[in-house]
Amino acid sequence: MAVIRFLGLVLLGAIVGGVAALLAVAFVSAVLALNDLLLISPRSRMMFDHPGLLLAATVAVPALGGLVVGLLHRAIPEQRPHTPADVIAAVQTRHGRLPARAGGLSALSALVSLGAGASVGQYGPLVQLGASLGSLGARVLRLGRSDDNITIACGVAAAIATAFNAPLAGIVFAHEVVLRHYALRAFAPVAAAALVGYVIATNVLDQGALFHVAETAVPRPWEFMAFLAIGGLGALVAGAYMHTILGMTRIAGSLPLAPALRPALAGALLGLTALWVPDILGMGQETLRFATIAGAFGSTELLLVLVLKIAATGLCLGMGFSGGVFSPALVIGMLFGALCGSLVGQLSGAPQETFVFYAVCGMVAVTSPVIGAPLTSLLIVFELTGSYALTTAALASVTLASPIAAQLFGRSLFDIQLEGRGLDLSAGRGRAVLRATPVTEYLTKACVTLDPQSTVAEAVTALCQARHGEGYLVDGQGRYRGCVSLADLEAAREAAAGPVRVDEVAPLARPVLRPDTSLWDAMAELQDVTGEALPVIDPHADDAFRGVVFESSITRAYLAHSDELRREEHGTG
């Protein structure tokens, strides 16, 4: 039975993968068609023989596109597009259930953004779209959260496999970035999805590879030192890129301009800059190609385009265009690598036969920290070029880039963004899940509440009848007044001659929880407590007593969550 259920999940993965791949194909084709129609692609700009109109369109198209994007985002509850960060959050907290409507609207606004030439990426929206589709599939079939996570990963893997024409990269990306574990139970459905995506990509999507590199010379041994160095420096470029996006987001938030109008302003600024440097417009496929050719750019020109591309992407994403961060990082990384390559060429005077190695090393050094996926970046290089020499060089570069960037900035731009929203994934999923579970799920009223004015004798009787060792003092207004133990009450009754009021008894030192306290924080509080339960107090309602959470329920919940994670991450089927 379990086997059949598992095979069903694999089949579902393949179906999700197929639909996600077709959507990805449609999305990519629509972006290309829009770019041709709206005079964004160099080809359409070249074929359009009205210089004045072309200038006007260069500014107007991104600006109007921005306006449409801004209006679309008003229909999303969070007023912002959903991105892979939302997918990661849903999976890492085992919340799952990605909203289909917000996901669809985000994909639509990304289509408009990319079509109108905003400097954003297309892979983020594809990942988000695939994930929303996978989650929808799980919901339609009323599957549990673990299966929801797997179908999300299936959608993601298929989107990447299709868009890059790289099934292995799709599978690894889904595990490395989204699931962050390598359970066999997840592997088979995800692999099936990626495979279907790849087959569809090769048969339906008649597009050239993102970059492919003809046979080239093999780098000399000392050049691997240069590749390592490019990795280290690339981490800094990646940091600058990420912080430009984050900084622009903060600045945009404080602008005296309605959020819906911000993308339009960014679009107009982008268009104006593109009149001077057209390379920053759109995804920059041509710029990417030129960056692999020695001599296509001068060194200062490389630096200029590099800086402007970072600024343009920060501007577009910060001001609210919808789109990914990978494609611009690809261009930025390639330009950075090309810059390093030409500098090395100038210093060593060697012929630039290995120029493309520098460009690719720069590319992985910047992209891998941004998306937090060193293995995926390497596999993309390998699957797209089929060159082992190039992959090895990229490995040298990523070896330093990823850890340095992780130390200095964080695991990925997504993780940094999520941390800003209060979800810290730096200690892994176990903590994230417990942090995302509020303690009120385990709240109970099955405790003894005592009136502070009542006598100790009455309190002892009440506790004994209920067979509890602790009572919680709650006054007439429903406010929490402390906690007393049966032992202390008995001692007080023994010691005193006459009747003693309960509030005269020394209360227990007992930490209190709030309704929004997470299971993780409750566990931390428990470390110093010996007792039955922790009271839950609502400070927003005048310290109202809401009930208690028993120590045993916290421990049980902790074990249950750990067990679920263990089953999800180490289960075989």
Next chain:
Amino acid sequence: MARDDRSRRWPASAPGLALLWLALFIAMPVQAEDDTLSVLSWGGAYERAQQAALFAPYTAATGMRIEVARYDGGLEGLRRAVAEGEVPWDLIDMTRSEAMAACAEGLLEPLSPELLAPAPDGTPAEQDFLPNSFGRCAITHSIFATVVAYRQDAFPGTRPESIADLFDQQQFPGPRALQRTPAVNLEWALLSYRVPHEELYDLLSTRRGLDLALARLDELQEIQWWEAGDTPVRLLTEGEVVMASGYNGRFFDAMVNRGAPIDILWDGQVQEHETWAIPRGAPNPETARDFLRFATTTERLADLSRHIPYGPARRSAAARVTTHPDSGIDMRLHIPTHPLNAERALAKDEAWYARTLGRIEDYFRAWLEEREGP
């Protein structure tokens, strides 16, 4: 699209056609136009091949006489004839790029692929013809190529294998002969940077791409620019240059019929389509369609490729090409669409050129003036 045009046009033109015939019979009973088909074609070896493979067999089969007028490309004559309402030709053999332009100007009759015969094994024409063979007003019958040819004796111990070698002055020194146009030269120059074929025209659409291409051309020490198609063959056979661009049919003729010591470098060959088109107001459009159907059958296309090394537009015909009737050499190895030759062929992006040629030419001319100095 072509199918719609046809269904729209025929009911309207059938009575008109009948009237035309009537008028011809009444007004000019002595003229024998009804049994003569007038074809505009390119002359020379090409026309001789058509005569042997197409015109003579058609006359034998139908009794229709075929009268050939000499065509040298361009649309001026056609434009004038259509404007004056006196079109003397029934059928024109034209390059696809000119057919596209003429069609856009309304100088040609729309053509439907439905009039084409299926392959001998029953494969419908639409699957048998190579991709993009059917325009709105023109049907591709052959594919010719602009290629690089080189002297066998110029580079002892080695020979050019990739189009990048055209620009490699170290390994392959010596003067080159290139056509004095941006087309093909820019493509080859940019291909020498090993850019993928499918990105070529996107990259040439940027200033950076054009600059890179011209920088590559600039690296060549000596270029002899040619304009007439027989010049590169002459320059190469006389030893004036060691490598030359030119049309594959002309190089074949020099190699096989005149024994010139040259070889063709197929890498990077730029393929263009040669089409049949019927001018608007042609005297005998129905006979022209009948001939077009006859001339594009698998058998006739295969036979044409035996006489001149152009690739038949039909896959079924490509498989049936045999030996040259006079020299007996295997023609399959000499046609541009043979798998061995076509592996890295480039399809000229005619839509791109149709919209950009003026600006590209200006840019090319400015570079040329700068290179050649005042």
